[in-house]
Amino acid sequence: MQNKIKEAKSNMLGIYFSGTGNTKYCIDKFVKNIESDAKILSIESENIKEELLNNKDIVFAYPIYYSSLPKIVRDFILNNKDLFKNKNVFIIATMGLFSGDGAGCSARILKKYGANIMGGLQVKMPDCIADVKALKRSKEENKQIILKAESKIINAAQKYKNNAPTKEGLSIIYHIAGLVGQRLWFYNKTKEYSSKLKVDNNKCTKCNRCISLCPMNNLKVIDNKINTKNKCTMCYRCITNCPAKAITLLGKNVIEQNNINNYIN
Structure with missing residues (x-):
């Protein structure tokens, strides 16, 4: 029957969410070191559901905010929970400093919906919080962080190919570290979408780049001004790419726009 759902392929599929490019960089390095021709798609892609349905082995990557x-x-x-049933999922979590059980945060949910969790990897990357002074490093220091991350990723990919995948972020010890380290204190930061995003329309040049980049369609033009819909997922994509540095979230001024391309080119 033509309408019959196809059986999932054995090919590997990489799916990710990335704000400033850190997570995209990591999943690309990991997956391509296992299957050079594997597909890697953002969760924002139009055909993500079809690809998730038709592939058995999934690498799922995302950044961690406040250990959540x-x-x-x-x-x-949650919106695609049925598509994860019986999938073999390896999780990559990226972080600016600490995540605790970053990989475990999704693993526990995915297991609930029938996924087989194959392993986890947690990777330190350059900080992406552009409007806060903490964790700011020199360009050379960030380049070194990238090099260490790449080495760790390639090593983890080799272990995966040898059927001995890393298990970072998945044990009860990691879980306790994530809870005590940040999540208990900052859970409300990620529980709902944020209404804190601010646009300084006196600085804004109306290039509308932020509108096209936002994964939440959170920004719109009203009366020739950029306004928000109070649905920010805190990815810092708009803030990092605003040429006028007119957008902030946690701080009052943009200190440094930490796009990964600043450290790999």
Whole structure:
């Protein structure tokens, strides 16, 4: 029957969410070191559901905020929970400093919906919080962080190919570290979408780049001004790419726009 659902392929599929490019960089390195021709798609892709349905082995990557899942990632899992049943999922969590059980945050949810969790990897990457002074490093220091991350990723990919995948972020010890380290204190930061995004329309040049980049369609033009719909997932994509540095979230001024391309070119 033509309408019969196809049986999932054995090919590997990489799916990810990335704000400033850190997570995209990591999943690309990992997956391509296992299957050079594997597909890697953003969860924002139009055909993501079809690809998720038709592939058995999944690498799922995302950044960690306050030792929790970004709201957009949690919603993606919940909205597609039936598609994860019986999938073999390896999880990559990226972080600026600490995640605790970053990989475990999605693993527990995915297991609930029938996924087989194959392993986890947690990777330190350059900080992406552009409007806060903490964790700011020199360009050379960030380049070194990238090099260490790449080495770790390639090593983890080799272990995966050898049927001995890493298990970072998945044990009860990691879970306790994530809870005590940040999540208990900052759970409300990621429980709902944020209404804190601010646009300084005196600085704004009306290039509308932020509108096209936002994964939540959170920005719109009203009376020739950029306004928000109070549905920010805190990915810092708009803030990092605003040429006028006119957008902030946690701080009052943009200190440094930490796009990964600043450190790999």
